[in-house]
Amino acid sequence: MKKYILSLFIFIMILPTLELLTLRKVTGIEQNPSGQIIYFLKDRDFKQQFISPKNNLYSIEIKLKNPDMRNRDPVTFSLSSDNKTLSKLDLNGTNIRDGDWTRFTFEEIPQSENQSFGFTLASNSPPDKAIGVEVNGQNQAAFITFHRIPSRLNLIIDTYQQFSNKLIADKFFLGIWGIFLVALLKSPVQFKN
């Protein structure tokens, strides 16, 4: 009985590592929409500023609207910092699903933490075919920034560090969990005829 309990415990301790090995990226900013939309069209670009919370920025997802998939025109996404264009991506309206997150991936920016960036969405579409950006109550775009993990080993170590800090933070839990484990290992279940 004890060997099963110990095996289970070891498996639970290793499981986080196994899961973390599958992680390729982490999110930075996560801004959600609140139902409003701002359309960008000819002579009216959409601009958004943000400060990257982490290094290794390489991708941004933006929640876009393309009602009835009617827009099939070129759309340009540009990423800039300090008035310098870092990346420019062209895509077609047919690649933009209505109400879905559209990902824009560019060359990784290693030292992006606490740097100020801006992205612009531009199109020559007329108003009746314009693509919209879903925004929150402050007219800020619903978008998510993605950052590559520089070192998976460091991530695993940091996660276990966070875990142990969290365990120690609630000493009351630590006490009852300790008593619980000892009681479990003493195995009250005895097989008898």
Place this chain on the structure above:
Amino acid sequence: MPFFFHPDIKDINLRVSFLSKGVINIYDFLKQDSVTKINAPDFVYPPLTYFFLGSYQIITKPLLGPEFNDWLFDFSGKSAATIFIFRYLLVLKVPFLIFELLITFLLMKVFPDKDQQKKAITFWLFNPLNLYAIYAIGQFDIIPSFLAFFSWYLWKQKRFPHSGIVLGLGAAFKSFPLLLLPLFLFSKEKLTTKIIHAVLAVGIYGLSILPFVNSPAFQTDVLFSNLSKRIFINQVSLGNVSISLFLIIYSTLLIFRIKYQNIPLWSYILITLLLVFSVTTFHPQWIVWLTPFLTLAFVKAKINLGIIALFIGSYFFTFLLFNDRFLTTALLSPISTIFLEIPSITQLLNTDKLNIFKQSAQFLFALIALLICWKVWRLK
């Protein structure tokens, strides 16, 4: 136990927390309260669940601490980030361990032989189905599961009225034990015995819901909810009439129950529950309804470890493809919120492939469930 978090345990505890604030009719209350109307629109379980879990929460309030109520009302999606999450999960899941140990005790009574006892208890306590459904997801299905199993055990001990009372209590937590009532009724016991058993079972259940029966909210959320009708949704057309597939198969099983009395009651219970899972899109925690009886089948050598492994594998394959990260990757979010960022398989596969995999998984699970039914049925 305290390291796995599924939001259901928080959602249920949010609803039962209103007992400590004096709310008796939770069904009507949730429709009226302005905060919960948006974030906790209904309570879909019978009243005894509310009173039992609510009372437990009141008793354990000193252990849960003063921040517990604020945690219940945290709808940010990152509620696992709190430093008290391990404490909450441990305290809230302890009752499930108690009921699991009660079934362990019953299994020791069922199997007096030491080797069989060891086999039964090892399988019961350490099978992945129980570990996942009871301690990872943290739903309370182990309570009605224990009561259904205890009812069968009392019937086996010829304590028929007690068996009826316990079955009724089980139904007062979740209604699935009522599905098993006809299996008791169509046994070879004396008619008066069976009638008393049925009256007690239905009576206890009826008494538990009587104060709420006239509440429209209770009727829509519990009695006639989509959840309670789910097993009858898949239908077969016979001319102009559509009949529930489950009802057709179950009726056939009841005929066999009358004809083949030498097949033990527990076999019929296991077959009934396996049929439920074969014809329904079921919730993962429901698997606990049948695991005590699956243990009996395993120990009595009706099914071997290979078939059990296939069953478990197909069960997990089904849920890997559910669009709920908290059934898989996000379960570890109490350890770190980084686990909320790991995409589930559904997010990695495109929609067309996903649908094919989902249907295949459900088909495979149903096939293996039917294989177990056949194995259990065959050895009279």
